[in-house]
Amino acid sequence: MFSKILIANRGEIACRIIRTARRLGVRTVAVYSDADAEAQHRKLADEAVHIGPSPARESYLSGEKIIAAALATGAEAIHPGYGFLSENPDFVGAVEKAGLVFIGPSAGSIRAMGLKDAAKRLMEKAGVPVVPGYHGDNQDVGFLAVEADRIGYPVLIKASAGGGGKGMRRVERTEDFAAALESCRREAKSSFGDDKVLIEKYISSPRHIEVQVFGDSQGNTVHLFERDCSLQRRHQKVIEEAPAPGMSEAVRAAMTGAAVKAAQAVNYKGAGTIEFIADGSDSLRPDGFWFMEMNTRLQVEHPVTEAITGFDLVEWQLRVAAGEALPVTQEQIHIHGHAVEARLYAEDPAGGFLPQAGRIDHLAFGAGEGIRIDGGVIGGDTVSPFYDPMIAKVIAHGATRDAALDRLGSALGGTHIAGLATNRDFLRALSVDATFRAGRMDTGLIERDLDALLRKPEISEEVLLVAALAALEIDPQASHAEFRHWGEASRRVVLLADGESIERRVVFDEAGYRLIGGAAEARISGVSVGVPPSALPGISPSRGEIGRETASFTHSPPLRGRCREATEGGATTTGLTIAARTEQNGTSAHLTARVVITPTRVGKSVSVLLAGETFVFLHPDPLSGADAAHGGSGDILAPMTGVVRLVEVKAGDAVKAGDRLLVMEAMKMEHTLKAPRDAVVDAVLVAEGGQAEGGSVLVKLKDAADG
Missing domain, CATH: 2.40.50.100 (RNA polymerase II/Efflux pump adaptor protein, barrel-sandwich hybrid domain)
Known part of the structure; x- marks a missing residue:
């Protein structure tokens, strides 16, 4: 085993690799750009080396700087994570030329699978089923149009060097082919520097199912079963799960067998994923799936495979790269329960899923049995505009698929993020979507149901009352603060939500607080105020456990009021939990709300988490x-x-x-x-x-x- 490795990546995956390396007693070296000077992966690693300005091409994509950092710190090997240089065969060659070990496949394996058309010809020779299409070198427009007619519409034009959903066009009829081809080539040239394309039969109701494979230098190759990644938006994965719903043993045997055959065809070593497209119009069939591509690296969604098999794939990567054989045989790998993963991003679904950048004022994840959080940021950190805006991956494991999805929905419902727009509510809506829960999804589900998935919850008077108390800095327990010799205390409050102004009056009397001015009245009484562990000063997730709630806190006498969470980036965030008995429209119920208040230049931002829903308000300062x-x-x-x-x-x-x-x-x-x-x-x-x-x-x- 290595004594020290360098991690040529950042964010969530860098923190994930550090966690396993520390458990194995392997020291780690982080690299970081200007934008990541205060990033968690830099703080978690044993050593850190600055490698350049914020743009990736000047830092994380600079192989020379990364190799120099490894040599200068005495690292023996480089782990690429995913993205950046992880599938760059030239970088692999440079690493090995420098006398270092690349923790991943050989340059030859990466090259063999790097171009979609060449990879599919190779798979055909190896006996792996391939989608009907044209993968040759003739790129003449007229010739490709004839091939499209031969394959039969609809067809999919794909950039040969593509990835990430770019350089793809679906064409329904002959008349549209030439224009779609020209558009696809422009995007392919811009994105990949190569305008070569291939043409494939478009599969209606397609499901995206992939198989995790692993090989070692002794010639052993195994699979760790399949993952279903059909929940996608514009070819980007959103929620992944393992095993695939509706997978019979016959189909599993055919698909995993084809995946192992594909890996063996390129003498694959390390972690890899064989991606298939399957016909989801009916039940899965042994003859109804086809090879799409191979990802010659660790996948973002690898935790669901770890959850159902019990193995640490990063540990396997390190051991195989160090020359060890795979730790188990195929017969020793089994499925235990079901796992599902949701990718939590700083993005605005209501605004076209535009990436968000800025400070995360507050970040607390929902906990519970079977929940794992792989994250790269904590409250107070900044999401940079230079890189992928992933905040964390929320992984849930249960005995059954329903149990895993229930746990995922609960964890997302208990996750509170303030300061940036995120896709948390969107993910939670997906986790309870009836079609998805029934296992009848395909890659088009999100686009078809997008309006329903983006529907915002109604702002109730209860939510407004909680937000008003926080905005007005009223301590619900300190009733003497509103004492009057007669009558009732009343304060006006204005809250902005989604650009609309909401005006109410908060009234205090002997029975508690009530909100008036709307279509209904809300009242809370019997209030208690507490501070969640994640909102305590000086408390942050423990070293190596980014994203996990590990803090605990007791206070005697009971704490009243608010507690400062962090003072970073010029803003001091406060957080509290309000538990109360509520009355609205003649009904009474218990309420527990988590509230985060962050000052802005024009007032306060108030974020309320109630019943699993997040509501964000701006309380403008009337004196500003x-x-x-x-x-x-x-x-x-x-x-x-x-x-x-x-x-x-x-x-x-x-x-x-x-x-x-x-x-x-x-x-x-x-x-x-x-x-x-x-x-x-x-x-x-x-x-x-x-x-x-x-x-x-x-x-x-x-x-x-x-x-």
Whole structure:
């Protein structure tokens, strides 16, 4: 076994590799860019080396810098993780030339499977079923059109060097083929530097099923069963599970046998995945699946395989790379229960799934039996705009598929994230989708049901009351704070949600608090206030356990009020849990809500988690006025991290106090920035559609007298 390895990656997968390496007594070296100077993988590793600026091409894609870092720190091997250089055969060659070990397959195996057309010809020779199509070298438009007619419509045009869903076009009829081919070639050239394509029969109701394979240098090859990755959006996997629903032993034997045959055809060593497309229009059939491609690396979704087999695939990678044989034979690998994984991203589903960047004010995951969290960030960290915006993977394991999905839904429902828009609610909706729960999904399910999956929960008066108490900084336990000799205490509150203003009055009397002004009234009484472990000062997930809730806390006498969670990036976040008895429309029930409050330049952001749903409000500061949107120098600053939706001025424009300059969208809410005084626009530093960090200068103003 190695004594020290370098991890040529970042984020979640780097933290995942470090966890296994530490268990095995292997020291780790992290590499990091400017953007990752405070990243968790850097802090978790035994050593860390800075390798360059934030853009990946100048840091994580620089093989020379990574190899130099390995040599300088005395690392014996390099683990590539996934993405970046993990499937670059030239990098593998350079690593080996430097006298280091690449923890993965050989350069030859990667090259053999790197181009889709060549890989499929190789698979045909090896007896692996391949989708009917044309994978040859003739790229003449007329010839390809004839081939498409021969295959039969609909067909799929795919970039030979493609991946990640890019360079793909579905064509329904002959008349549309030429235009689709031209479009596909443009995208392929731009994305991969190669406009060569292949044509395949388009499978209706396709299911994406893949098989985990593993080989060693002694010639042993095994499979660790299949994973179903059919829940996709624009060819990007969203939820994965193992084993595949509806998989019979006959189909499993045929599919896993074909996968092992494919790996043996390229003398594969290490972890790899053979991806198949299957006909999901009816029951799976032994003759109804076809080879798509091989991923010559560890997959993002490998934890579900680990959950059902009990093996650590990263440990296997290290042992095989060190020259050891596989630790078990095929007969010793069995399926135990069912596992499902959801990819939690900083992205805005309601805004077209646009990636989000900025500070995570609060991050707490739902816990429970059978739940595993593989994460790369904690509360207070920043999601960088330079890389994939994954926050974590939520993995649930249970005795049955229903049990695993129930646990996944519960864990997602208990996950509270504040500061950035995420796909948490979208994932939770998927976990309870009736078609998915019945196992009748295919790769088109999400697009067909997208409107229902994105439907927002109704904001109840109970939610508004909790948000109002937090926004007004009312301690529900400290009733003396609202004491009156007679009558009732009443305070007005304005909350913004999804760009709409909601006005209510919070009234206090001997029975508790109630909210008036809406279509219904809500009241809470018998309130207790507590602080969740994840909101305590100085408490963070333990070393090597990024994303897990490991902290515990007791306080005597009982803590009242709020507790500061962290002070990073200029913002102090507070968190609390409110438990109360509620009354609405004549009914009474118990309520438990988690609340996170973060100050912004224009007031407070209030995030409420209640009954598994997240609600985000902005409580504007009525005293801030125009000063909230500009600095003393006259610069207009971004009040929070968000997207610039509208720019209404340009350099040289004369503006009057109160004129709208631009509109930002953050946390699913629009905020208008206005001129604080009569002035002239000196410079506009943002463009429509661009991302702006909180506190950054958007527009510079100068007095008209300054010319």
